[in-house]
Amino acid sequence: xxxxxxxxxxxxxIKTDLPVLLDIGATWCGPCKQIAPIIEEIATEYEGKAVxxxxxxxxxxxxxxxxxxxxxxxxxxxxxxxxxxxxxxxxPKSVFVEKLNAIM
Numbered sequence: 001x002x003x004x005x006x007x008x009x010x011x012x013x014i015k016t017d018l019p020v021l022l023d024i025g026a027t028w029c030g031p032c033k034q035i036a037p038i039i040e041e042i043a044t045e046y047e048g049k050a051v052x053x054x055x056x057x058x059x060x061x062x063x064x065x066x067x068x069x070x071x072x073x074x075x076x077x078x079x080x081x082x083x084x085x086x087x088x089x090x091x092p093k094s095v096f097v098e099k100l101n102a103i104m
Contacts, residue, residue, distance in 0.1 A: 002043040003053040007062040020078040031090040
């Protein structure tokens, strides 16, 4: 299951040595709902190998502002606290897996 992060626990999440897939979305967002099952599948498949986390922009606006997220969903791929890649909008699982594997 994807880890739910907010402005308070975010720093702890990105301090990991593991790569991080950060799904930034909103409950009212159609494309966010489309990729939600994909993100959950990836979280299960990469357990122990990567951190898969979700952020709701309405509840953690500080994270969205920090990364200048203007559209949701935005999926960030973070390694050592630094954004290495990103994907805006929905997409097939293969896109997210490819980008995550590239930073492992």
